[in-house]
Amino acid sequence: MSNKQRARRGMCYSTPSNRSPAGSEKVDSMEQPRLRISKERATIRHLVEEKMRELIATGHFKPGDRLIERELCETFDVGRTSVREALRQLEAEGLIRTEPHRGPIVTKVSFGEARQLYQLRALLEGFCGAEFAVKGTDEEHRRLFAACEAFAAAAEGKAPTEQLVARKAEFYRCLIAGARNIYVEDMLTSLHNRVSMLRATTMTQPHRLPKSVEEIRDITRAICARDADWARRASITHVEESSKIALQLLSDAEVA
Amino acid sequence: MSNKQRARRGMCYSTPSNRSPAGSEKVDSMEQPRLRISKERATIRHLVEEKMRELIATGHFKPGDRLIERELCETFDVGRTSVREALRQLEAEGLIRTEPHRGPIVTKVSFGEARQLYQLRALLEGFCGAEFAVKGTDEEHRRLFAACEAFAAAAEGKAPTEQLVARKAEFYRCLIAGARNIYVEDMLTSLHNRVSMLRATTMTQPHRLPKSVEEIRDITRAICARDADWARRASITHVEESSKIALQLLSDAEVA
DNA sequence: CGCTGGCGGTTTGTCTGACAATCTGTCATT
DNA sequence: AATGACAGATTGTCAGACAAACCGCCAGCG
The missing domain is CATH 1.20.120.530 (GntR ligand-binding domain-like)
Structure with missing residues (x-):
């Protein structure tokens, strides 16, 4: 239940760690003719956000479904803070709708x-x-x-x-x-x-x-x-x- | 510093609580010719949200200003949770912009x-x-x-x-x-x-x-x-x- | 028999306290 | 003067706590 959590914590919310196993060659050296290295939003809340957007787009969460915080926390193995903040974002985008004290549901489009x-x-x-x-x-x-x-x-x-x-x-x-x-x-x-x-x-x-x-x-x-x-x-x-x-x-x- | 907080807590975020002191008679019976009682978004984060929108619109917070969580907490006398969630909302609306580890600033429109x-x-x-x-x-x-x-x-x-x-x-x-x-x-x-x-x-x-x-x-x-x-x-x-x-x-x- | 009202379980809204990661400015060192 | 390291400030995130609101259930009452 919590060993994954322990594992993740300590190195905390660092996404791009050990993705390229041996070196860090191709990561950020010559590349990107544009200004700024790729923005790479690495905060957990953004990952959750994106994942949920995908899950809604692919129909894994269907319109009308209730999204329960605790379940989401377990699913993604993150804290409530991150889940709730991601939910606020999705709410503002109109993908979900939150009734005060009843929690978020996936927006139903008539x-x-x-x-x-x-x-x-x-x-x-x-x-x-x-x-x-x-x-x-x-x-x-x-x-x-x-x-x-x-x-x-x-x-x-x-x-x-x-x-x-x-x-x-x-x-x-x-x-x-x-x-x-x-x-x-x-x-x-x-x-x-x-x-x-x-x-x-x-x-x-x-x-x-x-x-x-x-x-x-x-x-x-x-x-x-x-x-x-x-x-x-x-x-x-x-x-x-x-x-x-x-x-x-x-x-x-x-x-x- | 924290006696206001203490005062608010305990009765917590209940706006309409003990407004009718003795009984619970008049609570939800006849009223409101329209459908649904006025929505009355009574959650704190909505209040913070609205207040901040106003403060930005009136120029109290100017484009480019940094918004520091702790200060906002003190200003509104609410917890970080509420402030942060409100910030996520405003961010999605484009009124503020958040750089990953530098915090939110009021959006500057070129x-x-x-x-x-x-x-x-x-x-x-x-x-x-x-x-x-x-x-x-x-x-x-x-x-x-x-x-x-x-x-x-x-x-x-x-x-x-x-x-x-x-x-x-x-x-x-x-x-x-x-x-x-x-x-x-x-x-x-x-x-x-x-x-x-x-x-x-x-x-x-x-x-x-x-x-x-x-x-x-x-x-x-x-x-x-x-x-x-x-x-x-x-x-x-x-x-x-x-x-x-x-x-x-x-x-x-x-x-x- | 249908309605009312209370009861308990569930979930949200919120606060607090904690701590790692990151950023920033300052200051000493070369 | 450039550089690099350290300290302070701030964010990102988690866990735990608790009141309030919601929901379904069941008993009692007319």
Whole structure:
């Protein structure tokens, strides 16, 4: 029960310890053309946070589930402090909801709310597309194009779902970054987190993949052509198309 | 130093305890025509949260200031637990920023970021305006109109700044609610919090008031006329106009 | 038979005290 | 003057404690 704890304590909350067994060569020397070594948030609370986000996104915790502090402490083998602070963060992100004195539950997104979610997402991604088209550097355009093709290749090559999700996430990272607006970035990331929660309940439907690929290619083409209006429309269309399917599945699920 | 603490503890964080001394009759029977008794978030961390939000918005804590846990504990006379959890919330809202082992500081918004902030705000408020115009009920329109006139009256009657701010906030509450989109609501609220932080550093400039009133009236007129496009443009214009002034002041302040 | 009210178990909200890890500024050493 | 080490301050985290609120259950009462 507590020997793991003992083990961890003493060396305390140091994540990056003994991950590279022998030396510390490749850790932080030459690498990173950018400024600052990778930020590597190593606090326990951040790890818990991230883990829980993942568990919610993958459906391990389902909407409506109660999250009991003590259980979480045992699961992650950390103290209540860290768990509670992570919960506050997730609460602010909207992934969980806390009723005073009843504890946190995974947020349940109703049909109407899902529609609102997609509506806002369309607005913001349309904005990103348009801004990217206008302000993006050639380098960013190249990167977007590469991400797009990587996703397409994975989709056409019947890659495992997990990889598809990763590639698509990468594409979005590029797209969102292109807007050069940190607030939009934050908010879209938050929205995407909630969408993946939805997706976990509705499951993905593979038959939309080809269309999805085509839509994403269209967005990419529009942006690379620096056509703001086309890019906006293409981005919006993509969100609307996927929202159609998702909402359909959701309403089915809600009845059942 | 700690007798206040002692005093509060023992009866602990019970706000409504022994308010009715003898019996427990009147506790929860008839009252509240609305559904649910007022939510009354009585947890300490919420109070701390709110207080700190206010202190940041009013400029008592200025961008760049370090917030030291122990000091906050003493200031509010609460434990570290509550303070830290409140900090996590504010961090997620973007009002403060925490560097892993250096503690939280009030977020500093650069000129470029401020521009991004206003840009996004224009997008979202334009959306609200348009949606409100289309979907708003007559009742909501009436309420918006009332809020608008209340603000105008306060502005023209040289009311104290505090009241002006309150009235304008009320107007925005109506406007934002009209979009019937909880996500937009959350995000705009968050953006507004950050804007008030900016405003605290740049101060308000009274000579813009008449124009501001006119812009808000225009928004209201457009919405009540159910003209979505007009409403969007009017909302965007209002944000852009105030952003001009704010950015001007900000760039002055940044040099100094 | 249905409702009321009390009882106990569970969980949260909060405080305290402790300690390692990290950061920062200062000061002595070279 | 640059460097490096030490001390003080602050955060990150844990464990333990306890009041308050919630929840389900069961008995008693009309």
